[in-house]
Amino acid sequence: MKKLLLVEDEKIMAKNIAFFLEREGYQVDIEYDGIEALQAYNKNTYDLILLDWTLPKKDGLEVCKDIRKTSQIPIIMITAKGDLFDKIIGLEIGADDYLVKPFDQRELLARIHAVLRRNEKANDNDAAKVEQWLEYDGIKLDREKLMIQFEDKHVSLTANEYKLMEILMKKPENVFSREFLYEAVWGGSLMYNERTVDMTISRLRKKLLEMTGKKYFEAIRGMGYRLGGQV
Incomplete structure (x- = not known):
């Protein structure tokens, strides 16, 4: 079972997303601010992180930068910031994908599947090197x-x-x-x-x-x- 870390400060939204993903066979941990997200990341092993841009204590961009110093774990940014420039910033700091609120949960699921497939393929290629x-x-x-x-x-x-x-x-x-x-x-x-x-x-x-x-x-x-x- 794939284990995901969901970082989202809107608690109702976070619980709805987690409920949906758990029905699809994922294990989901939820954190509501950037500091707690990094603490959870450092304590546990995850297959993918769903990361909101705007978070209390430490925003999603800073969290992403910190994680990218040590890991290439797949990260999907989830945010209300829909401008192309914001998307470019999110991708350039190391996010693997970018999903703008509001979104259909089925689209989120498709993005997760796609990013995990690419990551698994990359890991297979790396293992052959x-x-x-x-x-x-x-x-x-x-x-x-x-x-x-x-x-x-x-x-x-x-x-x-x-x-x-x-x-x-x-x-x-x-x-x-x-x-x-x-x-x-x-x-x-x-x-x-x-x-x-x-x-x-x-x-x-x-x-x-x-x-x-x-x-x-x-x-x-x-x-x-x-x-x-x-x-």
Whole structure:
């Protein structure tokens, strides 16, 4: 039985969601603020976290950031903030999906199933890997610690930055469309927006430039990106 942590300060909503998910075969723990959520996370083992954005004591974004320092457990943000910019922020700090209130409980269930499937597939792929490092042009991508190393320098990556970097490093001469990268990294769970990909590429480019002095990620007009390094 999959065990979920639901963090939602609206108690009636939290209990209704938990009741629905328990009928669907999940075990659900409920916490009502960010501090208690982190305490529960540190004490227990969960398969997925449903995390409200606006919480007492510590908001959902800060909770997500804290968890992402040590874990890649699937996280679905649940919030009333429906602007595209808010969605991008939620995904960029490490959330795997984003659901806007009010929502149908069946949609929530479908999102949970989809995120768990992707996570299980990723874990299967990780189990098949025997090398910790992926290398290109002197750059090393640490698959265990989610960081890039170049000579004696290193920099940490967000979960989505890591996924994007891994795809491009595996086939550095290939050109990948924005649509492909979005689907591979964000799972296509939101309406496609190329700015999400561009913003992540921009942050990675800046990190690599500061480390190596090279401008990576060549933009191919009308197509997408490839890794490539230029002085």
